[in-house]
Amino acid sequence: MSARAGGVRPWIVQRLSAAYLVAVIVWFLLVLVFDGPSNYSDWHNWFAGSIWNTAVILFWLSVFVHAWVGVRDVIMDYVRIDSLRFILLSLFGFYIIALISWMLRIMILAMGS
Amino acid sequence: MKSSLQKNRPKYLDLLRIKLPLTGIVSIAHRISGIFLMLSLPVWLYALDTSLRDPIGYQAIVHWFDSFIFNLFAFLCFWALAHHFFAGIRFLLADLDIGMEKSAALNMAKGVILLEALTMLFVLGWLL
Numbered sequence: 001m002s003a004r005a006g007g008v009r010p011w012i013v014q015r016l017s018a019a020y021l022v023a024v025i026v027w028f029l030l031v032l033v034f035d036g037p038s039n040y041s042d043w044h045n046w047f048a049g050s051i052w053n054t055a056v057i058l059f060w061l062s063v064f065v066h067a068w069v070g071v072r073d074v075i076m077d078y079v080r081i082d083s084l085r086f087i088l089l090s091l092f093g094f095y096i097i098a099l100i101s102w103m104l105r106i107m108i109l110a111m112g113s
Numbered sequence: 114m115k116s117s118l119q120k121n122r123p124k125y126l127d128l129l130r131i132k133l134p135l136t137g138i139v140s141i142a143h144r145i146s147g148i149f150l151m152l153s154l155p156v157w158l159y160a161l162d163t164s165l166r167d168p169i170g171y172q173a174i175v176h177w178f179d180s181f182i183f184n185l186f187a188f189l190c191f192w193a194l195a196h197h198f199f200a201g202i203r204f205l206l207a208d209l210d211i212g213m214e215k216s217a218a219l220n221m222a223k224g225v226i227l228l229e230a231l232t233m234l235f236v237l238g239w240l241l
Binding site for chain 2: 040110
Protein backbone atom coordinates (compact mmCIF):
# COMPACT_ATOMS: atom_id res chain seq x y z
CA MET A 1 0.00 0.00 0.00
CA SER A 2 1.22 3.46 -0.85
CA ALA A 3 2.74 5.51 1.94
CA ARG A 4 1.15 8.63 0.46
CA ALA A 5 -2.36 7.28 -0.06
CA GLY A 6 -4.74 8.25 2.67
CA GLY A 7 -7.56 6.32 4.21
CA VAL A 8 -8.09 2.96 5.76
CA ARG A 9 -11.08 2.23 3.49
CA PRO A 10 -9.11 1.62 0.25
CA TRP A 11 -6.75 -0.54 2.30
CA ILE A 12 -9.67 -2.73 3.42
CA VAL A 13 -11.27 -2.74 -0.05
CA GLN A 14 -7.97 -3.92 -1.52
CA ARG A 15 -7.71 -6.84 0.90
CA LEU A 16 -11.38 -7.90 0.70
CA SER A 17 -11.29 -7.89 -3.11
CA ALA A 18 -8.01 -9.85 -2.96
CA ALA A 19 -9.57 -12.48 -0.68
CA TYR A 20 -12.63 -12.85 -2.97
CA LEU A 21 -10.37 -13.09 -6.04
CA VAL A 22 -8.21 -15.82 -4.46
CA ALA A 23 -11.30 -17.91 -3.63
CA VAL A 24 -13.01 -17.41 -6.97
CA ILE A 25 -9.86 -17.98 -9.08
CA VAL A 26 -9.33 -21.33 -7.32
CA TRP A 27 -13.01 -22.20 -7.96
CA PHE A 28 -12.84 -21.17 -11.66
CA LEU A 29 -9.65 -23.17 -12.21
CA LEU A 30 -11.09 -26.29 -10.56
CA VAL A 31 -14.24 -26.06 -12.71
CA LEU A 32 -12.19 -25.42 -15.86
CA VAL A 33 -9.86 -28.37 -15.21
CA PHE A 34 -12.50 -30.93 -14.17
CA ASP A 35 -15.62 -29.79 -16.05
CA GLY A 36 -14.36 -27.43 -18.76
CA PRO A 37 -16.54 -26.54 -21.76
CA SER A 38 -15.81 -28.36 -25.02
CA ASN A 39 -18.12 -26.42 -27.36
CA TYR A 40 -20.01 -23.17 -27.76
CA SER A 41 -23.32 -24.27 -26.20
CA ASP A 42 -21.54 -25.64 -23.09
CA TRP A 43 -19.62 -22.38 -22.78
CA HIS A 44 -22.67 -20.19 -23.35
CA ASN A 45 -24.97 -22.18 -21.03
CA TRP A 46 -22.35 -21.93 -18.34
CA PHE A 47 -22.41 -18.12 -18.42
CA ALA A 48 -26.22 -18.04 -18.75
CA GLY A 49 -26.60 -19.78 -15.36
CA SER A 50 -27.54 -17.25 -12.70
CA ILE A 51 -25.07 -18.36 -10.00
CA TRP A 52 -22.15 -18.49 -12.42
CA ASN A 53 -23.21 -15.23 -14.10
CA THR A 54 -23.39 -13.42 -10.75
CA ALA A 55 -20.10 -14.89 -9.52
CA VAL A 56 -18.38 -13.78 -12.74
CA ILE A 57 -19.82 -10.24 -12.50
CA LEU A 58 -18.56 -10.06 -8.90
CA PHE A 59 -15.21 -11.45 -10.06
CA TRP A 60 -14.81 -8.69 -12.67
CA LEU A 61 -15.99 -5.97 -10.28
CA SER A 62 -13.41 -7.19 -7.73
CA VAL A 63 -10.73 -7.16 -10.45
CA PHE A 64 -11.60 -3.58 -11.43
CA VAL A 65 -11.82 -2.27 -7.85
CA HIS A 66 -8.57 -4.07 -6.96
CA ALA A 67 -6.86 -2.66 -10.08
CA TRP A 68 -8.14 0.84 -9.31
CA VAL A 69 -6.74 0.90 -5.76
CA GLY A 70 -3.48 -0.82 -6.76
CA VAL A 71 -2.67 1.34 -9.79
CA ARG A 72 -3.79 4.48 -7.91
CA ASP A 73 -1.18 3.63 -5.24
CA VAL A 74 1.52 3.04 -7.85
CA ILE A 75 0.75 6.34 -9.62
CA MET A 76 0.74 8.24 -6.31
CA ASP A 77 4.04 6.64 -5.27
CA TYR A 78 6.03 7.23 -8.44
CA VAL A 79 4.50 10.19 -10.29
CA ARG A 80 5.60 13.27 -8.37
CA ILE A 81 4.50 15.95 -10.89
CA ASP A 82 1.00 17.04 -9.80
CA SER A 83 -0.43 17.73 -13.27
CA LEU A 84 0.90 14.47 -14.73
CA ARG A 85 -0.41 12.52 -11.74
CA PHE A 86 -3.85 14.11 -12.20
CA ILE A 87 -3.87 13.27 -15.92
CA LEU A 88 -2.79 9.66 -15.36
CA LEU A 89 -5.33 9.09 -12.57
CA SER A 90 -8.11 10.58 -14.73
CA LEU A 91 -7.20 8.49 -17.77
CA PHE A 92 -6.98 5.37 -15.63
CA GLY A 93 -10.38 6.17 -14.07
CA PHE A 94 -11.96 6.44 -17.52
CA TYR A 95 -10.26 3.20 -18.56
CA ILE A 96 -11.67 1.32 -15.54
CA ILE A 97 -15.20 2.74 -15.97
CA ALA A 98 -15.17 1.90 -19.69
CA LEU A 99 -14.09 -1.68 -18.95
CA ILE A 100 -16.80 -2.02 -16.26
CA SER A 101 -19.55 -0.96 -18.68
CA TRP A 102 -18.19 -3.27 -21.39
CA MET A 103 -18.06 -6.17 -18.90
CA LEU A 104 -21.66 -5.52 -17.76
CA ARG A 105 -22.87 -5.51 -21.39
CA ILE A 106 -21.08 -8.82 -22.05
CA MET A 107 -22.49 -10.46 -18.93
CA ILE A 108 -26.06 -9.15 -19.42
CA LEU A 109 -26.09 -10.33 -23.05
CA ALA A 110 -24.88 -13.74 -21.84
CA MET A 111 -27.90 -14.04 -19.49
CA GLY A 112 -30.30 -14.62 -22.40
CA SER A 113 -30.54 -18.08 -23.90
CA MET B 114 31.83 20.40 9.33
CA LYS B 115 31.66 17.25 7.24
CA SER B 116 34.82 15.42 6.39
CA SER B 117 35.56 14.63 2.75
CA LEU B 118 35.10 10.96 3.63
CA GLN B 119 31.46 11.56 4.58
CA LYS B 120 30.81 13.76 1.57
CA ASN B 121 32.01 11.13 -0.85
CA ARG B 122 30.11 8.33 0.74
CA PRO B 123 27.97 6.70 -1.98
CA LYS B 124 24.23 7.00 -1.52
CA TYR B 125 23.34 4.06 -3.78
CA LEU B 126 20.25 5.56 -5.33
CA ASP B 127 21.53 4.29 -8.70
CA LEU B 128 19.02 1.55 -9.56
CA LEU B 129 21.74 -0.48 -11.28
CA ARG B 130 23.89 -0.47 -8.12
CA ILE B 131 21.19 -1.15 -5.55
CA LYS B 132 20.93 -4.85 -4.92
CA LEU B 133 17.40 -5.70 -3.81
CA PRO B 134 16.98 -8.66 -1.47
CA LEU B 135 14.67 -11.45 -2.71
CA THR B 136 11.83 -10.12 -0.54
CA GLY B 137 12.19 -6.75 -2.31
CA ILE B 138 12.20 -8.37 -5.76
CA VAL B 139 8.99 -10.29 -4.93
CA SER B 140 7.46 -7.00 -3.76
CA ILE B 141 8.34 -4.85 -6.79
CA ALA B 142 7.42 -7.72 -9.14
CA HIS B 143 3.98 -7.74 -7.47
CA ARG B 144 3.51 -4.13 -8.62
CA ILE B 145 4.90 -4.74 -12.13
CA SER B 146 2.76 -7.87 -12.62
CA GLY B 147 -0.30 -5.96 -11.40
CA ILE B 148 0.27 -3.18 -13.96
CA PHE B 149 0.77 -5.78 -16.71
CA LEU B 150 -2.43 -7.66 -15.75
CA MET B 151 -4.39 -4.39 -15.67
CA LEU B 152 -3.19 -3.55 -19.20
CA SER B 153 -4.08 -7.06 -20.46
CA LEU B 154 -7.73 -6.81 -19.31
CA PRO B 155 -9.19 -5.49 -22.64
CA VAL B 156 -7.75 -8.49 -24.51
CA TRP B 157 -9.44 -10.95 -22.14
CA LEU B 158 -12.72 -9.01 -22.14
CA TYR B 159 -12.62 -9.01 -25.95
CA ALA B 160 -12.06 -12.79 -25.91
CA LEU B 161 -14.97 -13.26 -23.49
CA ASP B 162 -17.24 -10.98 -25.54
CA THR B 163 -16.45 -12.68 -28.87
CA SER B 164 -16.55 -16.25 -27.52
CA LEU B 165 -19.99 -15.74 -25.92
CA ARG B 166 -21.56 -14.00 -28.93
CA ASP B 167 -21.97 -16.94 -31.34
CA PRO B 168 -20.35 -20.28 -32.34
CA ILE B 169 -18.23 -18.53 -35.00
CA GLY B 170 -16.80 -16.16 -32.40
CA TYR B 171 -16.22 -19.07 -30.02
CA GLN B 172 -14.23 -20.91 -32.70
CA ALA B 173 -12.25 -17.76 -33.49
CA ILE B 174 -11.11 -17.46 -29.87
CA VAL B 175 -10.28 -21.19 -29.69
CA HIS B 176 -8.08 -20.66 -32.77
CA TRP B 177 -6.21 -17.85 -31.01
CA PHE B 178 -4.43 -20.65 -29.15
CA ASP B 179 -2.99 -21.88 -32.48
CA SER B 180 -0.84 -18.77 -32.80
CA PHE B 181 2.59 -18.48 -31.23
CA ILE B 182 2.19 -14.79 -30.42
CA PHE B 183 -1.06 -15.36 -28.50
CA ASN B 184 0.43 -18.32 -26.62
CA LEU B 185 3.39 -16.13 -25.66
CA PHE B 186 0.99 -13.41 -24.48
CA ALA B 187 -1.11 -15.94 -22.55
CA PHE B 188 2.05 -17.35 -20.97
CA LEU B 189 3.12 -13.87 -19.82
CA CYS B 190 -0.37 -13.18 -18.43
CA PHE B 191 -0.43 -16.46 -16.49
CA TRP B 192 3.08 -15.78 -15.21
CA ALA B 193 2.05 -12.32 -14.03
CA LEU B 194 -1.11 -13.78 -12.47
CA ALA B 195 0.79 -16.62 -10.74
CA HIS B 196 3.28 -14.16 -9.26
CA HIS B 197 0.63 -11.62 -8.29
CA PHE B 198 -1.49 -14.40 -6.74
CA PHE B 199 1.19 -16.03 -4.57
CA ALA B 200 2.99 -12.80 -3.63
CA GLY B 201 -0.44 -11.30 -2.81
CA ILE B 202 -1.22 -14.18 -0.44
CA ARG B 203 2.18 -13.63 1.17
CA PHE B 204 1.32 -9.93 1.73
CA LEU B 205 -2.09 -10.85 3.15
CA LEU B 206 -0.24 -13.11 5.62
CA ALA B 207 2.07 -10.19 6.44
CA ASP B 208 -1.03 -8.12 7.28
CA LEU B 209 -1.87 -10.84 9.82
CA ASP B 210 1.68 -10.48 11.24
CA ILE B 211 2.70 -13.89 9.89
CA GLY B 212 6.28 -14.27 8.66
CA MET B 213 7.61 -10.93 9.78
CA GLU B 214 11.04 -12.03 11.11
CA LYS B 215 13.87 -11.64 8.63
CA SER B 216 14.53 -15.35 8.10
CA ALA B 217 10.83 -16.23 7.88
CA ALA B 218 10.28 -13.42 5.38
CA LEU B 219 13.10 -14.70 3.19
CA ASN B 220 11.72 -18.25 3.35
CA MET B 221 8.26 -17.02 2.35
CA ALA B 222 9.75 -15.10 -0.60
CA LYS B 223 11.45 -18.35 -1.66
CA GLY B 224 8.14 -20.18 -1.22
CA VAL B 225 6.40 -17.65 -3.51
CA ILE B 226 9.05 -18.22 -6.22
CA LEU B 227 8.76 -22.01 -5.84
CA LEU B 228 4.93 -22.10 -6.08
CA GLU B 229 5.09 -19.68 -9.00
CA ALA B 230 7.62 -21.89 -10.85
CA LEU B 231 5.49 -25.04 -10.26
CA THR B 232 2.36 -23.25 -11.51
CA MET B 233 4.19 -22.11 -14.63
CA LEU B 234 5.29 -25.69 -15.36
CA PHE B 235 1.60 -26.70 -15.38
CA VAL B 236 0.70 -23.70 -17.56
CA LEU B 237 3.49 -24.56 -20.00
CA GLY B 238 2.27 -28.17 -20.17
CA TRP B 239 -1.28 -26.94 -20.82
CA LEU B 240 -0.33 -24.41 -23.52
CA LEU B 241 2.06 -26.76 -25.40
